[in-house]
Amino acid sequence: MAGKKAMSILPNLPPLPTMKEVMSVQKISALKRLSQNFLMDLNLTNKIVRHAKFVKGAHVCEVGPGPGGITRSILNKQPASFYVIEKDKRFLPGLELLSEASNGKMKIFLGDILRFDMSKLFPDDLKHDWLDIPPMIHIIGNLPFSVATPLIIQWLQEIQEHKGAWSYGRSRLTLTFQLEVAQRMVAEPESLMRSRLSIMCQYLCHVNHVFTIPGKAFTPAPDVDVGVVTFVPRKEPLIGQPFKLVEKVVRCMFQHRQKLIKWGFEMLVPFDRPDLVDRFFKLSGIGEDSRPMELTIDEFKSICCIYEELCNEIPGLFEYDARSREVSEAKKQWRTAKRDGEDVFLGT
Template sequence: MFAYRLPPLPSIGDILKLYNLDAKKKLSQNFLLDNKLRSKLVCAGGKLKDCHVIEVGPGPGSLTRNIFQQKAFHVHVIEKDPRFLPTLELLKEATYGRLSIHIGDVLKFDMKPLIPEELKREWEGDTPMIRIIGNLPFSISTPLIFKWLEQISKRSDIWCFGRVPLTLTFQEEVAQRMVAHPCHFQRSRLSIMCQNWCEVDHKFVIPGRAFIPKPDVNVSVVYMTPRIKPLIDLDFKLVEKVVFAVFSQRGKYCKRGVERLFPEHLREELVKKLLIVSDIDSTKRPYELSMKDFDRIVHCYAALLEENPTLKKYI
């Protein structure tokens, strides 16, 4: 048995001074020192009691403290910057070993070995007692979320344990794209990809002034739960290819983006066929298309690939 309450520790501000730590711009580091905001962020995804939590980019361990205050059973932190090792080791000692520290790049990190096998749950069942939380560096947030969405689609890495939810921070503009509905000015390929594989909830905005150093933008907290079944139930790379092509001509009629899926000598015939079969108005802009529209487009494109496999190599 262990106590949930942490022993007295120096404040994060004092620790930063003590170890002479500052945020590195090239790593997109920003520290959130406000305890109430940290607690609100950590709680945005629901209760953490007895959960195994993977925290991305803990820095000096400020959010990590709040995770433990919410009675998490064990916390794994993945940190790229080894300068924070002394501060994290201090917290590890205070939590009697319930903190595991991993120095590495989360874009290349395999999270699966961190979690006990007995925590596995059926995909169609309740979410497992595993959570991912992170105050993400802006520079990696979009490539990281695409990597994780692909793993969710394959139920690989940490998602072999079930529908593990995520509570993450993004630039406010990026978060708006993630949740944007048809006709919203921020509707983009990120909107389609996120909403296809996850239920995405934009929780709240943290003003930039709450961070040290202050970023040029506000920060949004987003909660994501993998869907039991994606809205477009096809291979990730296929969906990504079609969505990328359509949004490559975002301000023009969607027909222009669809054209990019086909070689020039077949373009007119196949674009016409795809739009007719999928019942898409060719004068709609990409950001006006619904998830059902994209579902029909991708399925029609998949059928055309079956008829003419050489198209798979195009683009």
Template sequence: MGPQAKLAAFRLPPLPTVGEIIKLFGLRAQKQLSQNFLLDLRLTDKIVRKTGDLKNAHVYEVGPGPGAFTRSILNAQVADLLVVEKDTRFIPGLQMLSDAAPGKLRIVHGDVLTFKVERMFPEHLKRRWEDDPPNVYIIGNLPFSVSTPLIIKWLENISKRDGPFVYGRTQMTLTFQKEVAERLTAGTGNKQRSRLSIMAQYLCKVDNSFIIPGRAFVPKPEVDVGVVHFTPLVQPQINQPFKLVEKVVQSTFQFRRKYCHHGIGILFPQAERSKNTEKMLMLADVDPTLRPSQLSILHFKNLCDVYRKMCDENPNLFAYNFREELKQKKREKPKKETDESDLD
């Protein structure tokens, strides 16, 4: 089959442009919801191509808005597209796309942070975790306010192999503020290295596909936008529960400009902080004078493994929260004596 015949297999019929849909339904982007629309279909086509070969694939699109990505996904000849949109104003425009692509587009009015996708695609698509990724893909151009909490939620799903990952190592292509995209992909020693870098990279192969200039969006955001592609790893680089890894990583980056022993120290109550911090760093073979951004995934693996052993030996340790201890001290001390030096 030649390329022209292949393209003719499915193409959306002529429709109003995304810009016309926005005018037709009065869809102004709401600043308080950090909404920004991408109207250039050449760009949305490019992003969809970066996702992989979507012919006959099953796609879960989050935050479709006025439907620019939705059009590009449908034109990629997918078998099935499920979109979840929280804002009711966008449903009529999406319905227009559904009418133009009979049997291809399912629209759910719901919140991606709580929506359960586990039973939305056929059982036969499920693959073993060790196999190649399933023919299921996630694509999203989410409001910035939602994208970070959602990727953390999905990373936890990856660690548990539930949610969208009951089908196997489902690949994701998502947009983020450029700075967040850089954090997700930052390597050891990079100034953008952060909690997000470790949490994403210990579970996924993370690629910063390309940057979209802010001017391509309506309204134009104050920052450029990064497109990030995630493929879950067969074996996570840290083999500990997600919440434990998250606690160690968050604590370590609490004082990102200081030596790493400051952040690691807040994993322990004040009374035994110095002794336990020294013990943890020594057993994990981590130099206490490295900055958090200089720690590799292997450093974090060692830190998490040692912390797990310490928690197994002391069942109350994991529940310890240094902020609660600070609050308690504040309540006990006269106001003028309160020492906030630990908060930096």
């Protein structure tokens, strides 16, 4: 009976035990420390893969397959080749069943995706010029909440630098995030959801929140709903500065996201150089009553260009960290000296 059920759900694969049966036999349950929430509903996993598009005949990498729900949906789309990267070795027996049923298309890698290099994963003949159409490569994953944000930041850097999976060209992504994170990624200027992720994602990619999955659809059910987000890298980034410079500027600007942008400017320059804060306002043309979530990508581009000019002009400015212990101690000394009426100018 179980075989017939599996066959009816997965018409393109041989009869297989269901995901619940595999997990029951292997005595697998979700690990809270790995932020595991499994999607067992094949109607929803099929929907994720449909929104991914261009999966049939493509070369696909799935991140964190777990018990294999999305894995089965991808296999049913008949990719040319299929790679899965899983950290939890408990899932290997179930994934090996799917690999055996895939006629050699599916390969399993056991490892941490945050440390996995995808630059050699796909065939070399898939490489496209960056300005050409995207290659037939797709990265899909139901990401654990604990790694989702650091992983997408890492991948965004690889996108800008054309490394990893993006050494092949503008490879597409379809990923899951906590709903609030997904909403931040696509938030427009003046939205209360506008954040660091909004700028970092949008300046490098065309980003779409394609649909929402209720938390109750997962096992175990998280306290939040989940957003499915697609990314297609832009031909040209909307901010033409190095990734680390953009990331630092955006991080500092959103450090006090509800406050005036002066707070963000002050995070970028030494505390005893208010003249540099005035320079940001003068050169950018941004009003002093503006807040970070109100700024457009073009305005962030202007801020990044000004900051680059200042870094070229002032040695050591890029390394300046307003939150470091050394700066905190220097700030205390500066305030004490100012209070005592001393004339101080520490520079950088």
